[in-house]
Each structure stands twice: as structure tokens, then as C-alpha cells.
Amino acid sequence: MLIMITGYRKLKRRRMYQREQQMMLTIMRGSSLASVWLVFAFIASEMTGESSIIPLDSLPTYAGLILACTLRVAMSKHQFLAVAEQRYKLLFTLSSSGIALINSEGKTVETNPAFNQLAGISNGEDIDLLEIIPPDKHASYKETIRQAFQNSKMQQDLQVQIINRQGIPYTVEVNSDFLEIEGVMHCYLLVRDITQQQQNEARLIELAYTDSLTGLANRYQFNLRLQEALERSRDYNTRVVVMQMDLDHFKWINDTMGHSAGDLLLIDVAQLIRLQAPQNSIVARMGGDEFALLVELAPGQGDAVATNIANRILHGFERQIVLRDKHYHVSCSIGICIAPEDGRDTEILLRNADTAMYAAKRMGRNQYHLFNETLKNAAEQYLLMQQGLETALLRDEFSLVYQPQVDSRSGAVIGAEALLRWNSAELGFVSPQDFIPIAEQSGMIRQIGEWVMLEAARQAVKWVKDGCCDKMQISVNVSASQLSDPAFSHKVATVLQTTGLLPRQLCLEFTESAAIREEEHVIAMCDELVSMGVTLAVDDFGTGYSSMRTVTAFPFQFIKIDRSLIFDIDRNPRNEAVVRSVLELADRLHMNVLAEGVETLEHVDMLQQLGCYYIQGYYYGRPMAVEAFEQWMLNRKIHMKRPS
Known part of the structure; x- marks a missing residue:
């Protein structure tokens, strides 16, 4: 009785089960009547004693009869069995998945509209499933049906290709179960169209591959x-x-x-x-x-x-x-x-x-x-250098050498260019021409370039403090990768602040090809650097195709003439004419010019005749380590102080 009351309350909270509520209420009333009658009959039997009309042992039986009558009335009055059948029919009809009841011969006995649509048949029409199975699959299909009915078991989630009567192909997923109807075994098929799903999956695979x-x-x-x-x-x-x-x-x-x-x-x-x-x-x-x-x-x-x-x-x-x-x-x-x-x-x-x-x-x-073998050796060397560069900074394998820059009129040192050297533990000394391009391709040049700038700035500050050179300007090469770094100017400012180097004592050199790679960005950054007081120089001038435009578009203060125009300037009239044009252009733009690769006195004399006085090259000094450079500057001071 308590269970019925609880079930009735739950059903009462759900409006969609009103018929069940009425049926449960009828059963509850019948149960109450049976209980009341059972209590009344028990009391009456106790009062009459031996002359009891209804034996005590028979009381539960009579109560059960009353409850059974009540159930019969409830099921009849509220059409309980009809409702269950109606619900089954409703689910069968409205299911979006195809449902088919087939016999052991593979012919449909009953189908729902969703299956009929898949098969391309009219409602109420029965077909042999072979009609929608591709001909090349008929034999395997018959064998599958035979074994399934023999074992009363069929493979679940079975994917089948079908072609309906209209010739439309589908891929369907089939699940099944067996039941016996009037002594004959039948199989229920639940058929779900997965054509679109497979097409979507194929599209995803196509996008991935x-x-x-x-x-x-x-x-x-x-x-x-x-x-x-x-x-x-x-x-x-x-x-x-x-x-x-x-x-x-x-x-x-x-x-x-x-x-x-x-x-x-x-x-x-x-x-x-x-x-x-x-x-x-x-x-x-x-x-x-x-x-x-x-x-x-x-x-x-x-x-x-x-x-x-x-x-x-x-x-x-x-x-x-x-x-x-x-x-x-x-x-x-x-x-x-x-x-x-x-x-x-x-x-x-x-x-x-x-x-x-x-x-x-x-x-x-x-x-x-x-x-080939030559490229193989070069590739192996490339890989070794790439791997070595990744740890070179941590292993302290980099060092700087310095080449002096001199005013040929007075012999005074106006600055020095810091040049990177790498002495690898595995490869030994590696030429900058070999490892710099690899560092640029791998992106490691940014980190290496920042180290070079910081070390060179520290050394320049030390030389100024030690009195080695009062007007020392340190020149540092900057790569195209560094120029493309949005934070590059900020990094330069940090180096100046950290070391105490004056902005005018730092000269940044980069090639015209690096400058024009991201022209608008680089020009804006150059303007910021110049406003800080840093000197900018265009390196290897004369080797690119856009030299004249470069010096007018960018705020350079120095032009460094490439060594390729200097090495035979005293013998090659063409190179002499090019250098003369560069000097005239620089004079009109109020820019300084420095010649690289000056190796002989003839080079110096020719450049002085043309009006180029700032010199860098072997004639004055090779790139030197710190101690050698300091000794070179000391010797030069002593020499310059001697009376002529």
C-alpha cells in the first residue's frame, strides 16, 4: 500500500501520465477496500468464535480476490494494454531510425516509415533485403543471415552499403535482436543512416592530409x-x-x-x-x-x-x-x-x-x-655547427676581437669594430663566414647579437675609464633578424643603461639588404635609435642594388665603403670613380665615410687624395684580442708622442 501511495505521488508530479494516475488511484481504492474488508472480517470472526461464517485461513484469499477484481476494473476502464500498444506503435512509427522485422529468408515482415524511406519503398510494402544490397555482396549477406538465425545472434554496429530502389546509395549502421512470434523466430533490425557522418569524417581526414x-x-x-x-x-x-x-x-x-x-x-x-x-x-x-x-x-x-x-x-x-x-x-x-x-x-x-x-x-x-658526398659532408658540418651554436653561449665559447678605426690625417684612433669569433670545443675555430649564416637561419643570431653588443659596450666603457682612448666609439654589426625584432631599440637602451656607455659611443652597422627587408619598420626603429643619440652606419656600401636610395631613406650618419671597391683602387679607375661618387654623395648628405679593407700605403694615399680619411684595415691593424688591442693602442700613443 505504501509503495502504491509513493508511486502515485511521483506520477502526480508528471502531467503527461494522467491516465496512469487515474489507474493507480482506482487500484489504491480497491486495495483500501480489501484492507477494510480484511479487518472487518477478522473482527467478526473473533466475535462469533466457533460459528464463524468465514474461516480465518480464507480471509487473505478473499482479500486477494477483491484486489484482483480492482486490477481488472482498472485495466479495463483505463485501457492499460491498449495504451502500451499505442506507445509501441507511436515509437515504431516516429523513430528516425529505420526499423524492420525480417524472417529467416531475409524478407521484411513489418517496417516503419524511416526504413521505407531508406529502402525507397512505399509504406506497407515488404521486400527481400537482397533488392537493396549490392549484387557483389549477395552471397556474403545470405551467409550472414543464415548464421545469425542459426545462432540467434548477429554482429552489432554492422556497417552496410545499400542502394535503394531509386538508385540512391547509403551507408547504414545495423543493430539487431531476435524474438519469437507464434513459435517462429524473427529478427528486428535497427537501421541508422550514417552516410552524412561518414562524409563528414572523410572531409576531416581530407583536411588533415x-x-x-x-x-x-x-x-x-x-x-x-x-x-x-x-x-x-x-x-x-x-x-x-x-x-x-x-x-x-x-x-x-x-x-x-x-x-x-x-x-x-x-x-x-x-x-x-x-x-x-x-x-x-x-x-x-x-x-x-x-x-x-x-x-x-x-x-x-x-x-x-x-x-x-x-x-x-x-x-x-x-x-x-x-x-x-x-x-x-x-x-x-x-x-x-x-x-x-x-x-x-x-x-x-x-x-x-x-x-x-x-x-x-x-x-x-x-x-x-x-x-652527393660533398653536400653530405657540408650538411653534416652544418648540423654540427647548428648543434654547437645552441650551447656556445652557455659554454662561453664566443669571444670578441677588435679592429681599430683610424683618422689617417692625425693617426688618432676614432673607434673600433667588435668582431665575433667562435672557438668550438668540438669543431675548433669556426670562421664567421661559416657560422653567422647558420645562426641567422636558425634565429639564434638575436641572442648572440645581444651578447656581442653587451660585451663590446662593457669593454668600450672600460677602455674609456682606463684612459686608453678618450673618444672611443665601438661599432657592432646588427643582423636582419635583430632589425626585425620589435623590441630591438628597447634592448639597445637597456645595454646602454646597464653598461653606462654613452649613446654617441655606440655605432650600429647593418647592410642595406637587411635595412630594406622590412623597410617601414626599420626606418621607424632607426629614427628612434638616432633620437637616443646612437650612431648608425650602412655596412658593405656599394655591393647592393639600391645603395643610393638606402642612404637617402634611412637616417645613417656613416657610410662604410666595402673592401671590394678598395683592394685595387690604386689600379682600377672604375673603382676609383665609384668611391669618388660615394664621397661626393656623402658630402652633400653631410655623412661621414669610412673605407674598409685598406691594406697598403698606396690605398691610404689614394683615399686621402679623394677626401676619405677614416680608415679600417690591415694597414693600421688586424682584428685583435683585448690584450693585444690595448698593447697596440699603448704603442701607438708612445709613437705619436715621440718628436718628429
Whole structure:
């Protein structure tokens, strides 16, 4: 009774179960009547004693009869069984999943509208499921049905391809259960359409493995395919070709025509490479304007196959590409390496192909280069230097040497240029020409450059305090990477504040090519540095294509003439004319000029005749360590004090 009351209260809180509430209320009333009758009959029996009309043992039976009658009335009055059947029919009809009852022959006995729609049949029509199963699957389907009915068990979450009567293909997921109806075994199928779900999953996979712009494989897919090819190569003793391709001067098109034009060009290039590549190859866009090609060679095929493919691609680039009604000629540089000779894993092969590609660029672009032993040694050396540079600062392997800058009229030292040296524990002394480009490519040049500036500033302050040179100006080279650092001017200010070096005692040198890389940003930063009092110098002047524009656009105070114009100035009238023009330009712009690479007295005499007096070169002094430089300055003071 207590359980009924609790159930009734729960049902009462839910408006959707009003019929159940009424039925429960009727049952509760019947139960109450049976209880009252049971108590009354018990009292009556006790009072009448031996003459009791209803034996005590029969009281529960009569109470049960009353309760049974009440249940019968409740179920009949409130149509309990009909409601359950109606609910089943409602769920069966409105289910978004297809439901079909099939017999052991695979024919439908009952289906709901969702299944009918999937199968392309009308409501109430029964079909043999073979009608919507692809013909090549009929045999396996029959066997599956036979075993399922034999074992009363079918595989769950079964994915099946069907083609309905209208010819529309679907992928469906089938779950099932068995039940016996009038002594005959039947199977209920719950069929869910997962076509869209699979299409979405396929799209996600495509996005993960494909370059969205060109439709080629992306770097991730290329690496996976290369790994698989290398495994097959080891199993069957075959060779694998890897090519890295990079467009020549692609940045120019991006900068002049915009990134949308650059994207159109990349799409065209992707199609061009795909057309020239073998059918069994993998073409990928690795990022930016870099592409890669993977080809598995058949047994017996050699390097000639790889070079023929590279030549076809290069010839394909000979045709002009049309961008916005204008014709452009685009070329590429190709690096080729072949496994297993040039490497046995993905990373090494891609790096070696990249090394060969840059060798092709250095040789003039628009050509291919095979990875070879020379490049291999250079690549190994590159890797050793890259790894060594990562720890060189921590291991205190860097040092500075100083080359004096002299006023040739008086012989006075006006400054010194700080030059970086690296003595590696593994590699020994490494030339700056070798390790500086690697530091720039890896981005380590920023950290190294900050160390150079701080050390040079500290040394300059010490020399001034020691009286070695009253007007010492220390010159420090700045890389393009440092110039692109938004916080560079702040870092310079921090160095000055930390060391106590006066801003006018610091000269920052950078090349014109570094200056024009991010012109607007660099000009703004240069203006900030000049306002602080720092001196700026354009280095290697005369070697670039935009020299005249550079000195007028940037707030340089010094021009450093490159040594290539100085080494034969006393014998080469052309170089003399160029230096004369630079001096005239500097005079009109109120800029100072310093000549680098001055090695002989003839050089000094010629430069003095032209009006260039600030000199840096072997004639006055080679780059020297701190102690040697201090001794050189001391000797020079003594020499200058002697009476002539």
C-alpha cells in the first residue's frame, strides 16, 4: 500500500501520465477496500468464535480476490494494454531510425516509415533485403543471415552499403535482436543512416592530409607516405626518390601583386608539377612556395629516372603563367636525394633534399642538384655547427676581437669594430663566414647579437675609464633578424643603461639588404635609435642594388665603403670613380665615410687624395684580442708622442 501511495505521488508530479494516475488511484481504492474488508472480517470472526461464517485461513484469499477484481476494473476502464500498444506503435512509427522485422529468408515482415524511406519503398510494402544490397555482396549477406538465425545472434554496429530502389546509395549502421512470434523466430533490425557522418569524417581526414589551397598532399601526409615507401624499400631492396622544390623569386610576386595573386600562382604550379610527375608518385605542398615529390623506383632503375623527372618539371616551367591578364615566367630549383644511399629515414632524406635544393639555388637557380658526398659532408658540418651554436653561449665559447678605426690625417684612433669569433670545443675555430649564416637561419643570431653588443659596450666603457682612448666609439654589426625584432631599440637602451656607455659611443652597422627587408619598420626603429643619440652606419656600401636610395631613406650618419671597391683602387679607375661618387654623395648628405679593407700605403694615399680619411684595415691593424688591442693602442700613443 505504501509503495502504491509513493508511486502515485511521483506520477502526480508528471502531467503527461494522467491516465496512469487515474489507474493507480482506482487500484489504491480497491486495495483500501480489501484492507477494510480484511479487518472487518477478522473482527467478526473473533466475535462469533466457533460459528464463524468465514474461516480465518480464507480471509487473505478473499482479500486477494477483491484486489484482483480492482486490477481488472482498472485495466479495463483505463485501457492499460491498449495504451502500451499505442506507445509501441507511436515509437515504431516516429523513430528516425529505420526499423524492420525480417524472417529467416531475409524478407521484411513489418517496417516503419524511416526504413521505407531508406529502402525507397512505399509504406506497407515488404521486400527481400537482397533488392537493396549490392549484387557483389549477395552471397556474403545470405551467409550472414543464415548464421545469425542459426545462432540467434548477429554482429552489432554492422556497417552496410545499400542502394535503394531509386538508385540512391547509403551507408547504414545495423543493430539487431531476435524474438519469437507464434513459435517462429524473427529478427528486428535497427537501421541508422550514417552516410552524412561518414562524409563528414572523410572531409576531416581530407583536411588533415591535404593542402587546402592546392589539393595536393600536405607535409603530414607526405611524411607518412615516405615512411611507408621506406619500409617497402627495406623489404624489397628498392630505391626511393625524394625531391624538394622551391620557386625562384616567389617573394617578389607576393610583394608586388599581393598574396591573392601568389595563391593563384601556387595553384597553377601545383597543377604543373602534378602533370609532369609520374602517375605513381606523391606530390605535396610542404608550405609556402615549397613542394616535394616522392617516387618509388622499380628494381633496376637508377639516378637517370630521377634526373629525367626533374628535367620534365623544369621544362614544364618554361611556359609562361598568366596572372591577372599578365604573363610571367616562373622557375624553380630542385634538390634530389635517393634512399637508401642518401639516408634511411624521413627527416634525413628531407634535410638532404633541402640541402641539394639550396645548392641548386647557389648555382644560379632554375636547375636541379643531386645530393652527393660533398653536400653530405657540408650538411653534416652544418648540423654540427647548428648543434654547437645552441650551447656556445652557455659554454662561453664566443669571444670578441677588435679592429681599430683610424683618422689617417692625425693617426688618432676614432673607434673600433667588435668582431665575433667562435672557438668550438668540438669543431675548433669556426670562421664567421661559416657560422653567422647558420645562426641567422636558425634565429639564434638575436641572442648572440645581444651578447656581442653587451660585451663590446662593457669593454668600450672600460677602455674609456682606463684612459686608453678618450673618444672611443665601438661599432657592432646588427643582423636582419635583430632589425626585425620589435623590441630591438628597447634592448639597445637597456645595454646602454646597464653598461653606462654613452649613446654617441655606440655605432650600429647593418647592410642595406637587411635595412630594406622590412623597410617601414626599420626606418621607424632607426629614427628612434638616432633620437637616443646612437650612431648608425650602412655596412658593405656599394655591393647592393639600391645603395643610393638606402642612404637617402634611412637616417645613417656613416657610410662604410666595402673592401671590394678598395683592394685595387690604386689600379682600377672604375673603382676609383665609384668611391669618388660615394664621397661626393656623402658630402652633400653631410655623412661621414669610412673605407674598409685598406691594406697598403698606396690605398691610404689614394683615399686621402679623394677626401676619405677614416680608415679600417690591415694597414693600421688586424682584428685583435683585448690584450693585444690595448698593447697596440699603448704603442701607438708612445709613437705619436715621440718628436718628429
